[in-house]
Amino acid sequence: MLAVISDLHLTDGSTGTTIATDAFSIFAEHLRDMAYAASWHSDDHYRPIEEIHLILLGDIFDHLLSTQWVDESPQHVHPWDSPQDPTFINKINSINRAILARNAESFAVLKHMSTGEKITLPPATASGRPAMNAKRLPVRVHIHYMVGNHDWYFHLPGTAWDALRSEVVEALGLANPITPFPHAIEETPALQAICLAHRLYPRHGDIYDGFNYDPQAGRDAATLGDAVVVELVNRFPVEIERRFGDELPSEFTLGLREIANVRPSLLVPVWIHALARASCNSTQQEAIKATWDELAAKFIENPFIRRYDTLYPLDRVDFMQSVLFLSRLTSLRSFSNIAETFYQKFWNGEVSFARHALNEPAIREGWANYVVYGHTHEPEIVPLEVYELSDEKKLSQIYFNSGTWHAIHAMTLAKSTYPRFVPRHTMTFLAFYQGDERKGRPFEVWNGNLGWKP
Numbered sequence: 345m346l347a348v349i350s351d352l353h354l355t356d357g358s359t360g361t362t363i364a365t366d367a368f369s370i371f372a373e374h375l376r377d378m379a380y381a382a383s384w385h386s387d388d389h390y391r392p393i394e395e396i397h398l399i400l401l402g403d404i405f406d407h408l409l410s411t412q413w414v415d416e417s418p419q420h421v422h423p424w425d426s427p428q429d430p431t432f433i434n435k436i437n438s439i440n441r442a443i444l445a446r447n448a449e450s451f452a453v454l455k456h457m458s459t460g461e462k463i464t465l466p467p468a469t470a471s472g473r474p475a476m477n478a479k480r481l482p483v484r485v486h487i488h489y490m491v492g493n494h495d496w497y498f499h500l501p502g503t504a505w506d507a508l509r510s511e512v513v514e515a516l517g518l519a520n521p522i523t524p525f526p527h528a529i530e531e532t533p534a535l536q537a538i539c540l541a542h543r544l545y546p547r548h549g550d551i552y553d554g555f556n557y558d559p560q561a562g563r564d565a566a567t568l569g570d571a572v573v574v575e576l577v578n579r580f581p582v583e584i585e586r587r588f589g590d591e592l593p594s595e596f597t598l599g600l601r602e603i604a605n606v607r608p609s610l611l612v613p614v615w616i617h618a619l620a621r622a623s624c625n626s627t628q629q630e631a632i633k634a635t636w637d638e639l640a641a642k643f644i645e646n647p648f649i650r651r652y653d654t655l656y657p658l659d660r661v662d663f664m665q666s667v668l669f670l671s672r673l674t675s676l677r678s679f680s681n682i683a684e685t686f687y688q689k690f691w692n693g694e695v696s697f698a699r700h701a702l703n704e705p706a707i708r709e710g711w712a713n714y715v716v717y718g719h720t721h722e723p724e725i726v727p728l729e730v731y732e733l734s735d736e737k738k739l740s741q742i743y744f745n746s747g748t749w750h751a752i753h754a755m756t757l758a759k760s761t762y763p764r765f766v767p768r769h770t771m772t773f774l775a776f777y778q779g780d781e782r783k784g785r786p787f788e789v790w791n792g793n794l795g796w797k798p
Contacts (some may be wrong), residue, residue: 345382345393345781346542347375348774350401350718351748353494353604354450356442358411359578360601363749367771368453374790376463378775378782379483380474383465386780389472392465393781396485397538398457401718401746402492402527402548405512409494409604410439413574414582423574424566424648427497433504436497440508444515451515457485458517486519488535491527491563492548492719493556493570498525499563527563542714542776545706549717549745552700554660555610556719568652568660572609575643576668580616583635592632595623602767605751607721613640613670615753615765633670640668698726701743714776714787716744723747723772723791747772747791769794 349371354362375396383392408423412435421432444451456462460482466474467481489512491499498509501524510522526532528547529539539546550557556569581600584592599619606615616636620629643649644665653661697717706712707728715728724745731739749772753765775788782788 345379345778346397346399346538346544346776347378348399348401348546348716348744348746348776349404349749349772350492350548350746351403351721351750353403353406353409353748353750354443354447355406355409355604356412356439357446358442359409359581359604361751362447363450363771365447365449365453367749368450370771371773372453372457372462374773375457375485375775376465376483378788379463380465381788382775382777382781383468383474384783386784387472388783390468390474391472392468392474392481393483394481396463396483397542398485398487399535399546400487400489401546401716402490402550403494403718404489404492405440405443405495405498407436407439407443407495407497408570408573409578410442411578411582412439412442414579422566422648423570427500427564428502428504430504433508437508440497440511444511448515454485454487455515455517458487458519460484487517488532488538489516489518489520489525490529490535490546490548491525493550493553493563493567494573496527496563499527500524501564540711542778543712544714544716544776545704545712546716549697549700549719552697552717553719566648568649568664569609571643571646571648572612572664573604575646576639577603577609577612580636580639583639584632587635588631592628593623596620596628596632599623602751602753605767606753606765610664610667611755613668614755617670618765636670640670643668696720696722696724696726697745698724698728698743701726702728707741710739713740714742714744716746716774718746718748720745721748721750721752721770723770723789725789742787744774744787744789746774751796767796769796 352363379393379396384390419431421435425432453462463483463485464480465483466476467478469475489498506522509525512518513520513522526535529536556567558565558567581603584600596619603612606612613636620632624632649661653659697720701707701715701717704715707715722745724743726743728741728743748770751767751769753767756764756766770793772791777786
């Protein structure tokens, strides 16, 4: 049995709320129930499974969403500075330890799962039934961490990074060695073998997002998406507090804490405008708009951003320059065009990455039945292909997205005088079964949503 979760985005707490420890306890309970179900086999006999593999499919830690980057001291560094510079390493180390401290109870649940303390099963009787009153058997959960675009620092080589990873391995009870955590399963043959046994190909999915992955630099470098988060998403609430203190309505300042949960990040100016329109008077709205536009102007002139400016019309920098400024959002058409242009220009009109799964070598070569991506925060199940292997046997290939454990602010489909967003909390996890576990059923997906009044 193999389970997958992704995109928890656990932070140091300086940029808003994240998932509570209760979610980890709920997950452990569901994983125990799924392990019990997996212990029933096609012959209708109960034989308890002895282990579970759990893949953390990227963006579990979020080192980017921290106000520790909003720092004007002489030791100030950016995510795009040299990752082997001691000052840079110290910054990530500081954020990493703050994440470990803030989420210690949640990580303790994972560690207890890894030792067999959290998930147990009844033994089997001689007749293949669960002995419910007997001493329960521990089920170890082997936890494998793969990196995404908000925790890519775990992929960096070097002894200093090994030391940082060792703290994470210990706190979460990971099966990873302290060497670089993989971005692709091919980097870790043992994990690749586990996935092959379950006919599963997992990847975070960031490589299909041009704002959050640079094919030339690979996964060991910062991207435009990192810069948007650090210089705009993190900095704007800090700047609002510095300039206005408690002068703005609490509805706006409290709502601003959710800025990190707007996806994709380039819709943040639309979201800010909606929040200001709903809570502030016209004078305050203009002041907020001016503050954002000032930060946006500095952002566009950032030397790191200018490196991505090309001679091609409407490249990514040109696109950001056209949509980031609140002063240019003067009509409903502008609001709609931002979202539509973003998806059309850079994701080919799709929020889903399913079409990329269809082209994965693991799918084309036929050794994987399933592809799982994270990154988009939108859970999906998309059939890819069915092969008739014989008159009685078929091979079904399916794409899954593992969603997120987070708050989501989604823009409404209906047109209105200004954009509106509806929030919800969501939590998704997947399980894949091997052989005749769970009486031969191949997979299971749980997706929960909880309405939220911010």
